[in-house]
Amino acid sequence: xxxxxxxxxxxxxxxxxxxxxxxxxxxxxxxxxxxxxxxxxxxxxxxxxxxxxxxxxxxxxxxxxxxxxxxxxxxxxxxxxx
Numbered sequence: 001x002x003x004x005x006x007x008x009x010x011x012x013x014x015x016x017x018x019x020x021x022x023x024x025x026x027x028x029x030x031x032x033x034x035x036x037x038x039x040x041x042x043x044x045x046x047x048x049x050x051x052x053x054x055x056x057x058x059x060x061x062x063x064x065x066x067x068x069x070x071x072x073x074x075x076x077x078x079x080x081x082x
Contacts, residue, residue: 047072
C-alpha cells in the first residue's frame, strides 16, 4: 500500500489541542494521529480485552474495585434492562 495523502478539516480549538499535545509528546501531528488511530480502531469485544489493553498501555495490571460482571449488571439496572 503506497502513501496516501488526505486533508483533515478540524475545528480551531481541536486543532490547537492537537498541535499542543503533539509538541508536548515530542512528535509530529501525523505521528500522533497515527498512534491514536492504531490504538482505537477496534472496539474491544469483552471486559477481559479492555483489561489487557490497559495492562499493555500502562505496564501494570489494573486493580478492579468490582468484577466486570458487577459493572455490567449495574449499567443494565441503570438503563432499566434488568
